[in-house]
Amino acid sequence: xxxxxxxxxxxxxxxxxxxxxxxxxxxxxxxxxxxxxxxxxxxxxxxxxxxxxxxxxxxxxxxxxxxxxxxxxxxxxxxxxxxxxxxxxxxxxxxxxxxxxxxxxxxxxxxxxxxxxxxxxxxxxxxxxxxxxxxxxxxxxxxxxxxxxxxxxxxxxxxxxxxxxxxxxxxxxxxxxxxxxxxxxxxxxxxxxxxxxxxxxxxxxxxxxxxxxxxxxxxxxxxxxxxxxxxxxxxxxxxxxxxxxxxxxxxxxxxxxxxxxxxxxxxxxxxxxxxxxxxxxxxxxxxxxxxxxxxxxxxxxxxxxxxxxxxxxxxxxxxxxxxxxxxxxxxxxxxxxxxxxxxxxxxxxxxxxxxxxxxxxxxxxxxxxxxxxxxxxxxxxxxxxxxxxxxxxxxxxxxxxxxxxxxxxxxxxxxxxxxxxxxxxxxxxxxxxxxxxxxxxxxxxxxxxxxxxxxxxxxxxxxxxxxxxxxxxxxxxxxxxxxxxxxxxxxxxxxxxxxxxxxxxxxxxxxxxxxxxxxxxxxxxxxxxxxxxxxxxxxxxxxxxxxxxxxxxxxxxxxxxxxxxxxxxxxxxxxxxxxxxxxxxxxxxxxxxxxxxxxxxxx
Numbered sequence: 001x002x003x004x005x006x007x008x009x010x011x012x013x014x015x016x017x018x019x020x021x022x023x024x025x026x027x028x029x030x031x032x033x034x035x036x037x038x039x040x041x042x043x044x045x046x047x048x049x050x051x052x053x054x055x056x057x058x059x060x061x062x063x064x065x066x067x068x069x070x071x072x073x074x075x076x077x078x079x080x081x082x083x084x085x086x087x088x089x090x091x092x093x094x095x096x097x098x099x100x101x102x103x104x105x106x107x108x109x110x111x112x113x114x115x116x117x118x119x120x121x122x123x124x125x126x127x128x129x130x131x132x133x134x135x136x137x138x139x140x141x142x143x144x145x146x147x148x149x150x151x152x153x154x155x156x157x158x159x160x161x162x163x164x165x166x167x168x169x170x171x172x173x174x175x176x177x178x179x180x181x182x183x184x185x186x187x188x189x190x191x192x193x194x195x196x197x198x199x200x201x202x203x204x205x206x207x208x209x210x211x212x213x214x215x216x217x218x219x220x221x222x223x224x225x226x227x228x229x230x231x232x233x234x235x236x237x238x239x240x241x242x243x244x245x246x247x248x249x250x251x252x253x254x255x256x257x258x259x260x261x262x263x264x265x266x267x268x269x270x271x272x273x274x275x276x277x278x279x280x281x282x283x284x285x286x287x288x289x290x291x292x293x294x295x296x297x298x299x300x301x302x303x304x305x306x307x308x309x310x311x312x313x314x315x316x317x318x319x320x321x322x323x324x325x326x327x328x329x330x331x332x333x334x335x336x337x338x339x340x341x342x343x344x345x346x347x348x349x350x351x352x353x354x355x356x357x358x359x360x361x362x363x364x365x366x367x368x369x370x371x372x373x374x375x376x377x378x379x380x381x382x383x384x385x386x387x388x389x390x391x392x393x394x395x396x397x398x399x400x401x402x403x404x405x406x407x408x409x410x411x412x413x414x415x416x417x418x419x420x421x422x423x424x425x426x427x428x429x430x431x432x433x434x435x436x437x438x439x440x441x442x443x444x445x446x447x448x449x450x451x452x453x454x455x456x457x458x459x460x461x462x463x464x465x466x467x468x469x470x471x472x473x474x475x476x477x478x479x480x481x482x483x484x485x486x487x488x489x490x491x492x493x494x495x496x497x498x499x500x501x502x503x504x505x506x507x508x509x510x511x512x513x514x515x516x517x518x519x520x521x522x523x524x525x526x527x528x529x530x531x532x533x534x535x536x537x538x539x540x541x542x543x544x545x546x547x548x549x550x551x552x553x554x555x556x557x558x559x560x561x562x563x564x565x566x567x568x569x570x571x572x573x574x575x576x577x578x579x580x581x582x583x584x585x586x587x588x589x590x591x592x593x594x595x596x597x598x599x600x601x602x603x
Contacts, residue, residue: 026072029339036335060330156192187300198290307337419495442470
């Protein structure tokens with residue numbers, strides 16, 4: 001672990017020194033920060049791989065306090081701190097070492113929500129200027145006693161469910177929006193337990209790029225499109241950890257993490273000696289890197305040293321073999337830390353501006369109002385609007401962490417020809433030909449990629465290459481270009497959906513026409529059958545009538561003495577009667593038997 005790679009195309013910082021895990025970082029630079037999830041005692045029962053007597057809270061608390069006091073940082077950010085433990089144990093112990101502290105003022109205190117975050121600072125170096133309390137974060141505004149420079153410290157313990165990437169990003173967005181709206185500050189540090197990996201998460205993308213970029217894969221799943229519509233934060237931030245790949249790409253070198261396209265890494269297939277960096281290992285052989293992160297504003301701070309994760313290499317191997325907590329580590333997380341220098345010499349504040357400087361610059365470039373300070377320390381509505389803006393005007397974040405709409409999403413919704421507009425935007429995007437060609441290659445569709453099921457090995461490799469290429473392009477272009485490219489991706493997706501709907505509509509119309517033609521043919525066939533039956537009945541009736549007339553004529557030709565006329569007449573009448581029965585059925589029989597019977601009684 002070494003120097004940070006600054007976001008937004010800035011030059012990477014010089015490689016930082018490494019300070020021993022259990023050594024002091026006092027005096028190494030201007031300001032030092034340590035962050036640690038200390039594992040609340042109420043959550044300890046889930047671990048059974050270490051003897052219970054070795055994990056008592058009193059033993060663990062002593063180890064935690066000793067390591068923090070020995071390290072001598074200027075700022076301490078702790079997560080999973082029980083409220084009564086802060087009041088009765090941690091604050092008194094650290095106060096003796098020269099610290100003041102603040103516990104998250106969480107309204108949900110209770111048995112179902114027993115923990116929060118806590119921030120401590122050296123009382124002889126900083127004075128607390130203000131604070132913002134939210135459900136998963138707490139921001140403290142610390143002002144130097146000597147120089148008067150102000151640093152905002154955001155202590156986070158984000159939503160823990162693996163599939164809640166959108167909630168985590170909204171928690172960051174609402175926190176940074178409130179900070180920008182309420183306080184002036186020249187430096188920013190965001191640290192804590194992010195519950196997602198640094199190199200493969202929406203939060204990493206959001207902090208590094210200012211907004212969630214397309215193609216981010218988190219815990220093996222590509223994040224939803226809705227995350228790209230969350231308003232940007234406007235700050236320029238870098239991670240203390242060296243980013244071997246841009247945030248949003250998977251890191252196949254970590255055991256136990258979900259990989260690309262839903263693949264998972266079997267810990268038994270990973271050599272522990274190959275896993276060099278991780279901050280969480282709750283179970284033997286299943287380390288996770290980057291859950292604990294430390295971000296800073298490179299416009300005001302420069303990394304000069306970073307705290308080692310392990311005391312020795314043997315300690316790292318023991319953790320991989322035994323899991324955490326263990327005999328030397330009282331928590332399931334490893335503490336992280338770094339030392340910074342201000343970017344201006346001591347005794348001067350020239351060159352330092354109120355953050356977020358990037359938002360003000362972007363607004364000025366668009367001809368809009370810059371973020372200006374208001375009396376009483378607030379940034380005012382203009383600064384808040386800059387934080388909420390994205391791609392030409394987005395909605396602000398809600399007080400509960402919900403993101404406003406607008407910006408790219410509204411522009412995409414209004415596009416009548418999304419495919420044509422996407423190509424026009426891509427051609428007009430402020431980037432060179434190589435970047436444009438790489439973006440096209442990174443976003444082209446892969447042939448025969450299954451909608452469901454697992455892609456082939458070649459397709460998985462191609463997907464990985466595309467994600468890396470896309471992240472590299474977005475990392476190298478300007479903020480304006482990233483916003484345009486994000487819109488291009490959204491427009492292309494809408495065009496694809498429109499094409500699919502048109503294809504489905506055409507198929508439905510074709511099926512409807514085929515059904516209508518079949519019904520028409522069936523009706524014609526039925527009509528032909530009816531006409532045939534009618535013609536057959538008429539021909540049969542005419543033949544029977546003719547036969548009856550011939551019979552009557554034959555009977556009339558015989559001599560009266562022989563009764564020929566009577567016999568012939570009777571035969572002819574019988575023939576006519578049979579014909580009527582065959583043609584009219586029961587109706588004809590009823591007509592014969594009814595009126596004929598009545599007439600016979602009177603005759």
